[in-house]
Amino acid sequence: MKRADLLSGIKIMAKGTIPIVILLLGILFPLGYQGMAASVTLTIVHTSSVNGYLFACPS
Amino acid sequence: MLGGLARRATLLKNLQNQGGPCIAVDSGDLFFDITIDQADVKKALTKARLIAQAYKRMGIVAVNVGDRDLSQGVDFLKQEAAQGLPLISANLVDAAQRKPIFPPSVIREVSGVRIAFVGLLRSPLPPASEKSLEGKAVVEEPMEAVQKVMSGLKGKADLIILLSDLGWDQDIGIAKAVAGIQFILGGHEGRATTGPFQQGETFIVQSYQKGMYAGLLALPLEKTGSLFQDEGRITRIQEALNELDRRRRDLQGAKERNPHLDIRPAIKGIKQQKDKLQKELKEAQKTVAQGNRFRWTLEPISSSLVEDAEVRSLIEATGIKKD
Numbered sequence: 001m002k003r004a005d006l007l008s009g010i011k012i013m014a015k016g017t018i019p020i021v022i023l024l025l026g027i028l029f030p031l032g033y034q035g036m037a038a039s040v041t042l043t044i045v046h047t048s049s050v051n052g053y054l055f056a057c058p059s
Numbered sequence: 060m061l062g063g064l065a066r067r068a069t070l071l072k073n074l075q076n077q078g079g080p081c082i083a084v085d086s087g088d089l090f091f092d093i094t095i096d097q098a099d100v101k102k103a104l105t106k107a108r109l110i111a112q113a114y115k116r117m118g119i120v121a122v123n124v125g126d127r128d129l130s131q132g133v134d135f136l137k138q139e140a141a142q143g144l145p146l147i148s149a150n151l152v153d154a155a156q157r158k159p160i161f162p163p164s165v166i167r168e169v170s171g172v173r174i175a176f177v178g179l180l181r182s183p184l185p186p187a188s189e190k191s192l193e194g195k196a197v198v199e200e201p202m203e204a205v206q207k208v209m210s211g212l213k214g215k216a217d218l219i220i221l222l223s224d225l226g227w228d229q230d231i232g233i234a235k236a237v238a239g240i241q242f243i244l245g246g247h248e249g250r251a252t253t254g255p256f257q258q259g260e261t262f263i264v265q266s267y268q269k270g271m272y273a274g275l276l277a278l279p280l281e282k283t284g285s286l287f288q289d290e291g292r293i294t295r296i297q298e299a300l301n302e303l304d305r306r307r308r309d310l311q312g313a314k315e316r317n318p319h320l321d322i323r324p325a326i327k328g329i330k331q332q333k334d335k336l337q338k339e340l341k342e343a344q345k346t347v348a349q350g351n352r353f354r355w356t357l358e359p360i361s362s363s364l365v366e367d368a369e370v371r372s373l374i375e376a377t378g379i380k381k382d
Contacts, residue, residue, distance in 0.1 A: 040170045040281060044220070045071055045083040046266050046274035048246030051127065052091045052106050053269040053382050054374055056060035056360070 061271035061359050064113055065366035065374065070273055070358065071117050072367065080169045083117055084176055086246040086266075087125025087224030092382075095130065104131060105377050111139045113370045121165045123178035124148040125224035125246060129188040133160065133196045147178035147222070150204035154197050163208045166216055172280045175216035177208050177240075179233075180224045181247065201225055205237055217283045220244060227265070234258035241287055242276065254295045255355050260286055264355055277354040288350030296340045303329050303336070 074081045090107035114122065124146055128136060133151075140146045140161055149163035164177040182198040183189070205221070212219060219240050223230050226247040234243060240261050249268025256263045266274035278287075307329050310322045 040279070041079055042169050042172075042174075042278045042280055043074055043079060043081040044244075044276040044278065045074060045081065046086065046244045046264070046276060047067070047083075047089070047270060048086040048224075048244070048266045048274075049088045049125075049249035049268040050085070050090075050110070050270040051088055051093065051249075051268060052103060052110065053062060054064050054106055054109065054379065055382050056063040056066070056362070057269050057271055057382070059061040059271060059359075 061361060062269055063360060063366065064110060064270065065370040066360045066362075066364040067270055067273060068113060068117050068367035068370040069364045070360060073364075074275075082120045082167060082169070083114075084120055084220075084222055084244065085114070085122045086222040086244050087123040087178070087180060088127040088246055088249075089114075089122060089125065090128050090135075091130045093127065100131070102379065104135065106379060106382075107131070107135065108139070109373055109377055109379075111142075111144045113373060115143050116369065119145065120167050121145050121147050121176040121178065121222060123176075123222035123224055123246075124151050124161065124180050126180055126184050126188045129184065129196075130191055132191045132193065136161070147176065149177055149179050149208045150182065150199040150201050151180060151196055152199055154192075154195055157197075160196055163204070164212065166212075170280050172218060172283050173216045174218045174220060175212050176220050176222055177205065177212075178222050179205055181226060181229065201229065202233065202236060205233060209237060209239055218242075218278075223247075227263070230263050231256070231258050234261035234263060244274065244276070251357060252355075253357055254291060255289050257289065262287065262289060262353075262355075266357060270360060272357045272359055275354075275356045275358050277356075279351055279353065282351040285351045287353050288347045290347060290352040290354045291356075292343045293340065293347060296336055296343060300333060300336050300340070303333050 071083055090110060091103055095103045122145060124136060136146055137160070145165055146161040147163065147165055148159065148161045151160050152158055153160055164175050166173055166175045179201045180198060182200055184198055209219070221233065221240050221243045223243050223245040224247045225233065225245065227245065227250060230243045230245045234240065235258060243261060243263040245263055245265045248265065250265040251267040251272065252264045264274055266272055307326060310325055314320050314322050
């Protein structure tokens with residue numbers, strides 16, 4: 001077998017294998033979902049006892 | 060000088076523009092000052108209507124009814140609710156039918172998490188607020204009312220936050236007696252709580268008064284089933300330890316200047332406090348690492364916040380120039 005044929009065969013195998021490896025990694029380690037969930041932080045802005053004040057007061 | 064409605068609107072817009080989910084709530088005593096002279100009633104009502112209008116534009120999610128909000132009668136609040144202000148109260152009920160005048164709670168879903176805000180006001184009312192109800196409404200006992208609401212929320216909410224105008228001591232009582240409330244965002248006295256007070260599994264805070272500060276509660280939403288832990292607790296204990304070290308150095312300096320000074324009792328007291336805090340620090344480091352960490356901060360409404368133009372023009376249109 002010629003060297004060029006050998007390299008071509010490896011390339012064809014690699015082309016088929018890489019997507020399968022990516023797919024398996026995606027199934028085994030669903031990082032995207034966990035990463036998204038961990039990043040959601042809700043900010044609640046709270047006021048109390050405003051007492052009708054519209055303007056700034058001396059602190 | 061701190062506070063101002065137009066600056067508060069800017070703070071909210073800035074937070075909303077940061078991209079994460081952000082909602083606003085108020086725990087009561089929003090509209091009226093503690094005392095209003097008869098001559099100032101018209102001005103007070105104009106200001107109250109303006110605040111309601113601004114809060115609606117800011118997209119407020121829930122406004123709990125406080126006892127001082129009743130000082131100009133329940134009809135004012137009914138009018139504002141009819142115009143879209145999301146007033147809530149679990150224990151303000153119609154005198155004849157004994158049914159809540161406003162919804163007892165409001166549920167808002169954020170990223171798949173259902174958050175219930177429940178409203179409560181204190182009972183008995185101060186005489187002025189009681190008189191202003193003119194027999195049209197009554198305030199039911201808060202503990203019974205909240206228990207009724209809590210049983211109704213079973214299976215409908217993942218997080219329960221009480222917007223309370225009960226005051227600090229009654230908030231602690233509710234936290235002791237009622238399971239399942241994660242946070243009490245309180246008011247009435249208008250305390251400035253830089254660190255949340257923990258009672259069981261409930262954290263209690265207030266956001267000062269006169270709109271000078273806004274409390275910011277940053278809640279992670281990924282593990283709502285697990286207990287919440289206060290991320291700022293470790294920092295506060297560390298600051299308290301640093302303060303004790305500073306006091307010890309001051310005492311030692313005074314002793315060097317005056318060798319006859321007996322600093323031993325004070326040094327002993329500081330050591331005892333430090334030992335206690337160091338135990339707390341170890342425990343906090345362990346629990347905070349395990350839990351669902353939240354962060355509470357009191358944000359000053361300072362002059363660095365540019366006034367929101369829309370709210371500013373609403374204020375100018377009333378002709379009111381000072382409180």
